[in-house]
Amino acid sequence: xxxxxxxxxxxxxxxxxxxxxxxxxxCKKIVTEKISGVSLKRPKLEKLLRSLDAGDVLTVWxxxxxxRSLPHLLKVVADLKARDVGFQSLNETIDTTTANGELIFHxxxxxxxxxxxxxxxxxxxxxxxxxxxxxxxxxxPALKTAQVNHARKLIESGERPSAVANTLGIDRxxxxxxxxxxx
Numbered sequence: 001x002x003x004x005x006x007x008x009x010x011x012x013x014x015x016x017x018x019x020x021x022x023x024x025x026x027c028k029k030i031v032t033e034k035i036s037g038v039s040l041k042r043p044k045l046e047k048l049l050r051s052l053d054a055g056d057v058l059t060v061w062x063x064x065x066x067x068r069s070l071p072h073l074l075k076v077v078a079d080l081k082a083r084d085v086g087f088q089s090l091n092e093t094i095d096t097t098t099a100n101g102e103l104i105f106h107x108x109x110x111x112x113x114x115x116x117x118x119x120x121x122x123x124x125x126x127x128x129x130x131x132x133x134x135x136x137x138x139x140x141p142a143l144k145t146a147q148v149n150h151a152r153k154l155i156e157s158g159e160r161p162s163a164v165a166n167t168l169g170i171d172r173x174x175x176x177x178x179x180x181x182x183x
Contacts, residue, residue, distance in 0.1 A: 002057045002088070004030035005048055007065045018061040021090050027059050038068055049076065057086035057097060063112055070113035077105065142170050143178045152179055 004022030006015045015032045022030050033044040045066065052058060058080060060066050067073025077087050077096060086097035092108045095101035130137060143151070151164045165172040 001029070001055075002027045002059050003048065003052065004059045005045060005065060006030060006032045006061060007042070007045070008032075008034050009036050010034070018065070021061050022059055025059055025088070025090055040068075049079070052080065052083065052085045054084035057088050057095075059088040059090065061089075062091040063089050063094070063108060067109075069116075070109050073109055073112075074106075141178065142174050143168065145182055148178045148182045151175060 002025065004019070004025070004027035006018035006022060008015045008018075013034070015034070019030055019032065031044050031048045033042060035042055048058070058066075063073060066076055080087050081096065086095065087105070088095045088097075088101075089105070089108075092104070094105045094108060096105055127137065147168060151168060154164050155161055161175060162172050165175040168175065
């Protein structure tokens, strides 16, 4: 029996396109999950994988709906194959119940991992270039220099640091850190 698995990453995403494609592919049952792709725990997928019997075919809209990474995807498909369960991805036109489909699966999975590695590489290069240009990365400072100087004067005049922090709407440790990094 063909069983579909649809996953969307966030609550505001809609799984209907995936569900429609899975129905059109002949899935008798479709399990839908709303959870991030990088999440280590995907309860509905795990339950579905355990419930599959020999001769079943797990069908997904795209490879990234199942695998968090190439090694994870390969492990899932290898586990399915060991139990005589097929795997089908509609977008990549992969069906591991055939020898050609199995070969194509490995090629597509490798290309997907390669693409992800390129994205990480480009992101890192962009961050390095931004740092060289003097772009400050990360969260903006909680206090401006003038606020730190004013807070310092208040504390030197006898004001309690916790009262100064409350007035500024920040935590006392944030005030101390700001005063330490801006002498």
